Amino acid sequence: xxxxxxxxxxxxxxxxxxxxxxxxxxxxxxxxxxxxxxxxxxxxxxxxxxxxxxxxxxxxxxxxxxxxxxxxxxxxxxxxxxxxxxxxxxxxxxxxxxxxxxxxxxxxxxxxxxxxxxxxxxxxxxxxxxxxxxxxxxxxxxxxxxxxxxxxxxxxxxxxxxxxxxxxxxxxxxxxxxxxxxxxxxxxxxxxxxxxxxxxxxxxxxxxxxxxxxxxxxxxxxxxxxxxxxxxxxxxxxxxxxxxxxxxxxxxxxxxxxxxxxx
Numbered sequence: 677x678x679x680x681x682x683x684x685x686x687x688x689x690x691x692x693x694x695x696x697x698x699x700x701x702x703x704x705x706x707x708x709x710x711x712x713x714x715x716x717x718x719x720x721x722x723x724x725x726x727x728x729x730x731x732x733x734x735x736x737x738x739x740x741x742x743x744x745x746x747x748x749x750x751x752x753x754x755x756x757x758x759x760x761x762x763x764x765x766x767x768x769x770x771x772x773x774x775x776x777x778x779x780x781x782x783x784x785x786x787x788x789x790x791x792x793x794x795x796x797x798x799x800x801x802x803x804x805x806x807x808x809x810x811x812x813x814x815x816x817x818x819x820x821x822x823x824x825x826x827x828x829x830x831x832x833x834x835x836x837x838x839x840x841x842x843x844x845x846x847x848x849x850x851x852x853x854x855x856x857x858x859x860x861x862x863x864x865x866x867x868x869x870x871x872x873x874x875x876x877x878x879x880x881x882x883x884x885x886x887x888x889x890x891x892x893x894x895x896x897x898x899x900x901x902x903x904x905x906x907x908x909x910x911x912x913x914x915x916x917x918x919x920x921x922x923x924x925x926x927x928x929x930x931x932x933x934x935x936x937x938x939x
Contacts, residue, residue: 688801690810691859692818695765696801702758706751713765714779715743716821718794722759726751729780735759739784740791742821744776762798770818775825785824793817809885811858815870840867841879848884852891853914858884893928896921900937909933 683699694713700721708727717724719735726733728749735741743749745768753759797817800810843865847856861884862869876884896913900906910921910933918933925933 688810690801690807690814692767692770692814693764693797693801693810694767695763696798697763697765698761698798699763700758700760701753702756703753705753706749708748708750710746710748711743711765712745713768714745714771715741716764716766716794716817717741717743718762718791718798720760720762722757723754724751724759724761725754728783733783736784738788738791739786740794741783742779742785742825743783744779745773747776747780762795764794764797766818771822771825775822778825778827785821787820787824790817790820790824793820807857807859808855808861808888809883811869812873812883812885815858816873819870836878837871837875838879840865840872841876844872844876844884845880845887848888848891852888852895853912855888855914889924890928893921893925896925896933897929897936900933903937906933 681699681701681704683697685695685697685699687693687695706726717735718740719737724735724741726735726749728743729747733741734754793813794817797810797813800813803809844861847861847864858869858873861867862872865872867875873883876887880887882890892914896909896915899909899912904912906921907918910916910918913921915921915924922932925931929936
């Protein structure tokens with residue numbers, strides 16, 4: 677690509693996320709165009725100048741830029757240094773269509789917690805920890821976007837729902853190795869996904885995807901202590917491979933798997 681432009685785009689297997697785009701541009705300028713999705717934009721370096729619905733706008737590092745479906749916009753670097761961006765394209769149904777006007781009027785959302793939530797979704801989508809983490813973070817992100825566009829306070833702490841939280845824990849415990857998706861869990865428990873995640877975190881002090889990872893680390897630890905080699909223990913405990921196990925094992929226990937089961 678000219679000028680050292682870099683682009684990576686993919687469609688993750690996460691409900692509500694149509695596409696993910698990570699790109700760096702110095703010379704490319706987007707012509708006027710539309711999307712049939714919501715565009716959630718983080719600009720990590722530089723500044724993007726763009727017109728939205730014939731009104732000039734610019735991004736800022738502290739802003740999350742939200743562009744609604746079917747509204748014309750363009751985009752270009754505001755300086756010769758170019759820009760680096762991360763974009764989530766969300767399916768149109770994840771946010772009510774009547775909120776499009778609010779996004780056109782004020783596409784730049786100054787909310788540090790929202791920026792952290794968007795970045796966390798990208799981190800989860802780049803990882804190999806399965807759909808549960810990325811889907812959990814996505815439903816919480818869309819919930820916050822909905823509240824901000826409607827000019828409401830962010831969602832309050834959920835009501836206590838210990839029965840639902842324990843039922844989700846039982847589902848996760850029933851098959852630690854294979855696991856399940858957030859959509860499957862919500863369907864089986866007849867619960868809203870965001871409420872499910874929030875209830876679990878309130879009851880047990882950590883999100884469900886982190887609980888499941890901890891259970892897998894425990895299982896791998898027992899296998900290692902029983903003499904199973906790390907590569908085999910990783911697969912038997914539900915991790916993709918040994919490097920995946922090593923990353924989480926070290927984060928949780930402070931030492932790599934090779935230190936366990938060795939006399």
